[in-house]
Amino acid sequence: MSSVGEASGEPGAPCPCGRAAYGECCGPLHAGEPAPTAERLMRSRYSAFALGNAEYLLASWDQSTRPAELELEPDVVWKRLFIETTEAGGPFDETGTVTFTAIARGPDGRVELRERSRFTRAGSDRRWVYVDGDVSDDPSVR
Numbered sequence: 001m002s003s004v005g006e007a008s009g010e011p012g013a014p015c016p017c018g019r020a021a022y023g024e025c026c027g028p029l030h031a032g033e034p035a036p037t038a039e040r041l042m043r044s045r046y047s048a049f050a051l052g053n054a055e056y057l058l059a060s061w062d063q064s065t066r067p068a069e070l071e072l073e074p075d076v077v078w079k080r081l082f083i084e085t086t087e088a089g090g091p092f093d094e095t096g097t098v099t100f101t102a103i104a105r106g107p108d109g110r111v112e113l114r115e116r117s118r119f120t121r122a123g124s125d126r127r128w129v130y131v132d133g134d135v136s137d138d139p140s141v142r
Contacts, residue, residue: 043083100117
């Protein structure tokens with residue numbers, strides 16, 4: 001995914017992920033609070049893309065698959081997130097998957113990214129982290 005959107009990141013503004021106000025949704029996670037589920041981490045990562053927060057994206061990426069740096073695309077405006085399915089990834093799970101579609105507008109028009117993302121717990125505090133994902137153009141892939 002690339003970045004950076006029209007979202008403001010102000011506490012009372014709508015969260016880019018579409019769930020609630022930013023200050024009650026992804027804002028606390030961006031400030032360091034751990035995500036309680038894989039889905040919440042997925043939503044916070046989408047919001048980080050929309051806000052251009054590469055630092056959070058790298059910090060929430062498993063160290064075994066994390067790139068050394070991440071360059072976001074400033075001409076891509078992330079508009080909408082659809083969570084399609086979640087498997088495991090709850091408060092008592094060690095791994096989980098989230099399948100989502102993210103909609104954006106880029107220089108060449110509409111962008112639709114569909115991915116099945118994998119998450120695990122890592123570190124001494126057992127925080128959820130993004131491991132990797134499979135991108136698909138086929139809407140039947142779950």
